[in-house]
Every structure is written in C-alpha cells, then in structure tokens.
Amino acid sequence: MASRKDSGPAASTGMASTGGTLDSPVKQIQIEGLVVLKIIKHYQEEGQGSEVVQGVLLGLVVDDRLEITNCFPFPQHTEDDADFDEVQYQMEMMRSLRHVNIDHLHVGWYQSTYYGSFVSRALLDSQFSYQHAIEESVVLIYDPIKTAQGSLSLKAYRLTPKLMEICKEKDFTPEGLKKANIGFEHMFEEVPIIIKNSHLINVLMWELEDKSTVADKHELLNLSSSNHLEKSLQLLMDRVDDMSQDIVKYNTYSRNLSKQQQQKHQYLQRRQQENAQRQSRGEPPLPEEDITKMFKPPQPPPRMDTLLIAGQINNYCQNVKEFTSQNLGKLFMAEALQGHN
C-alpha cells in the first residue's frame, strides 16, 4: 500500500501522511491576510476560556489550490436560543455577501482549539459531511495559545480518502478497520498553507508599520515553559487514561471471544461424543442444535474512538516536542548571553 509510508521524520506534520504525492484534489491552500486577521479577531473577542469558536470559510478552487478569500464567524451555541437556525443564518450571510461581490462559495470551516485537542468525534463528523458535499473542503485549526507564544499557528486538515470510505460505510468494527489498513497516522492529511496578499493590502501593511510602534512584547523569546508544559501534559495524561480504558475493554472482549470459542468447541465435541455413543447403542442421534443461538458472540467494541484517541495523543506529543525543541534553543541562547557577561 503506497500510503503506508513512514511518516516519522516528517516532524512538522505529525498527523499526516505526507509522502511524495497527496492523491487528493487539493495540494495547497492559499489564504488571504484578511482571513487570518478575522479568525484571530473572532477568537480574541468571543472565545475566551476553553470554548471553541467556529466559522465558515469562503473562497474558490483554482487548479490544485484552494484559495480562501473570506470567512465569517458562527455564533456560539447558547442555551437561551436553542431555536437558533444555523442554516438560515448561513444562507442569509452568504446571500448578503454575494451582494458585495465577496466569493460566496463554501469551501470549508475553521475552528479554534485548546492546546491542540481537536481530534474528536464531532470534528470528524463535521468534516466528513463537508467533504462529502464539497470535495475540496478543509478544516482550518487555529491554535490561539500557540499563536500567543509568538508565531501564528494555523493548520489545514482534510480526511484521507481511506477514512472517508470507512465513515461512509459506518463500519467501525476491528475487522473493518483491519481491512482498510488504517492507522491513526492516516486519518487526517495536512495541507500546506501559504499566505498571499494583494498589492493594496501590502500598501496597507507599509502604512501600518510606519505608523505603529515597534512591538514591545517579544513573546517568541520568552523562556518560561513550565505552565504550558504542565497543561499539555495534563491533557496528555487524561487521554492516555482514556486510551488504557479502551484497551482494557478491547482485551476483555477478545478474552470473552476466545472463551466463547472454547466453549463452542467443547460443546461440539461433547455432542459428537454423545452422538457416537447413541449410534453405538442404536438410538437416533440428537438433533443438531443451532450453535449460534446458544453462544451469542459478544459485540466487538467500535474501534473508531480508539483511533481518535490515538490520533489525539499523537497530536499532543507532536506539539510538546515542537515546544520543547524551541525552548531548548532559547535556553542555549540565554546561556550564550550569560557567558559573555
């Protein structure tokens, strides 16, 4: 299988199978600066705490590039307007934007994340329905905490074709997954992003730089790391706990299964023996009873959750490693600075 490549050295895309060729219709994402600013603003104003903010991406597809030219945010789900019609909001928004010549083609959605914990059932379902409807859609994950540490963290993900197949058939049993030969590394594929600005926006950037003061906070060179590491490790531990529970469940299931096989085997043997005895005594053999009804096979636990948890753990580990490598570099720099004193 070509896609079972070793994605270990691809440190920047821990969750994706980069390999040589992405056999998907979208090979690159091109985002306008305006979209980046809007996403940042949306999170900053509406998403304090660990809530996620979501929104819709608009743009168009050019060759093998997906160009994202605009976006609009979605309101949060609150309890007091449970009858809020999301579809209507979206339709109205897109209709209005069309009046002012903004691209009104839906090409994906974005979501903010808390310390990298976005691999969940909800995301999978949403992305699956999007990708099913629009083939080239992506989900942009914006990590505000990592951005606040100094560098914009925006990643684009799509579901691999294999995962799409599985979701379509809803076959989440171990056998199904084994057939598809899918591992947690092949769930999502990351698409590289480039940012492109029009000339006018570039002029604006010049003006802004001219008129604004130099930033006085250089977060990227901040040496403190314990807070961030603590939280990341906490989340990692929770996930690993979930994982181990899942593993225990699977183990009990397979033990039950094998026990049941044994019982079946024994029963069949006893039956045969009895039948042989009866034949020797000249009596009619006992009727063959339906074995499957007597020994109902236990339900195999769905493997999708395990896959998701494994993917999430992988993501956490990847983030932690990136963070530590950056901090090691900074520590060595501080050492050099001190040494000269």
Add this chain to the structure above:
Amino acid sequence: PAPPPHPHPQENKTAVRPPACRGSVRLSPAAGDRASLSKMSVFGPVVKIHPVVLASICDSYERRNEGASRVIGTLLGTIDKHSIEVTNCFSVPHNESEDEVAVDMEFAKNMYELHKRVSPTEVIIGWYATGFDITEHSVLIHEYYSREASNPIHLTADTALQSGKMNIRAYVSAQMGVPGKTVGVMFTPLTVKYIYYDTERIGVDLLQRTRVAPNRTKGLTSDLSQVAGSAARVQDMLATVLAYIEDVLSGKVTADNSVGRFLMDLVNKVPTISAEDFENMLNSNINDLLMVTYLSNLTQAQIALNEKLVLL
C-alpha cells in the same frame, strides 16, 4: 455615552466655503499634509482602529462593482469614555451618481443583525468610505448614520492612493453656521491610532513578511526557524543601537540623556547571577525539557505498538 460634541477646535481655519449644503472644511492649510494634521491637537475621542477593519475596507474596494469609484460601509465597535474602538466593519452596496446617491439601508440593517448574533457587544459607531475627499453625498450618508448611532464617526481611506499614501482619517460631524439661517455640517478630524491585540500583532507581523517575498506569498514556518527569525530581529535592533552609540562616541551625533538612560536599563536587564547558580538553573530546565521529550516519544511508540497489535 457619546463623546461631547465640539464646536471649533482650531483658529487657523482657511477657506470656509459658504455653508449651503456642502460643509467639508479642511482645517489645516495644506490639505492632506500628514505632519501638520498630527501636530494639531484635536478634541474629541481618539479613534482606535484594528487592522482587520482596514484590511476589510481594502478588500471591499478591490471587489467593488464596475463603474463605482468608491465603496462605503458600516463601522462596528465599542465606545468608551474617551475613545472609540473600531473592531469590525462590513460594506454596504450603494449607487452614486452626479446628483443622487442611493444606499441599500435594508441590507445594512440585515447585516448588522447578523453580526450582532456573533458579537452582541458591537454597535454601529459610524461608517467608512474609500476615496480622498469628503463629498456632498457623504453629508447625506452621514445624516442617515446619525439616526443609527449618536454622533457617528466617518472614516476615509484613500485606497486609490491619490497622494501616494493611504491616508486614513477619521471625522466627526458638527453643526456650523448661523443658527436660524443656513446651517451646514462640518467634519472635524480626529486622532487615529492603530491598536492590536497581542495575537493580532503576531498575525500582522507574519503578514508584513509577505511584502518582501518575491511572489507575495509566504509559508508558515515552524520550530526552530521561528526562534531563529526572532533572534535575527533582535540582532538587527541591537545593531541599530550599536550604530547609534558609535556615532555618539565619535561625536557625529549629540548624546541624548534619555536614550542614555534607556541604554543603561538595557545593559542592566541582563541579570548578574553567579555562574554556578546559572548552570544549575540551566541544567534543571534542560533536564525538564528532555524528560518531557522522552515521555512523548515513549507515548507515541506505545500507541503505534498498540495499533500494530490490534491489527494483527
């Protein structure tokens, strides 16, 4: 609470056009002279603009209809006691010809409702128009917006770059003229500041770098290259400071006491810790980071193994 209206902040008014219906009076001798504008002390609220608003304005200008020379739109934001913060905007379709102007009010109302769903704290605080000047139509549109918001501000951004720069200015309207007789409207300029959230600043920094790339694109870097980039920038700043010091030492530039004090602060900021203590701190930090890296590698190996076992 709306800012208090201000009558005439300046004495050096020049050409005051007859206050019929046209009332855009420029209050500085050289129109568009940025330096003199910034030196004027204007009363009234300070207008703080977020970069997303300006980017949005530029984008809607680029997407304007055929034949339209400018675009207008609504500004959303929050009003404080002494400042107005503009955080969002959306463009409104309008038709403009020599003698009449038509603005789609329904659309504006609708969009405002939709926006309110997402951010209920933003209110209409004014409107924007691209272009260099304030025209008669602006007065009419400004009147409409006065109905929506108390004392709306008017923002102009010269996207056609008539004077070689994108002049971004803000105005508030005030009545002028003789009460009882012909009354006109005067637009008085306000101070404009750019304000960023921290994350916005980081985003804008990244966007700044697309200016220098050859085909105006920039990928997102990762890991150590980011730290390297940041260190390079600090190095540049240090080089500038060093050049200044050299100049002062060789007498080319007169020494400035305040700069000297800043330099003293700078040098003192590097903490003097005994070498031993620093070694210890450094080592313990490095050990922490290495341990965490080891743990995460271990976890990753573990789940990969688990995967393989399940698929047996």
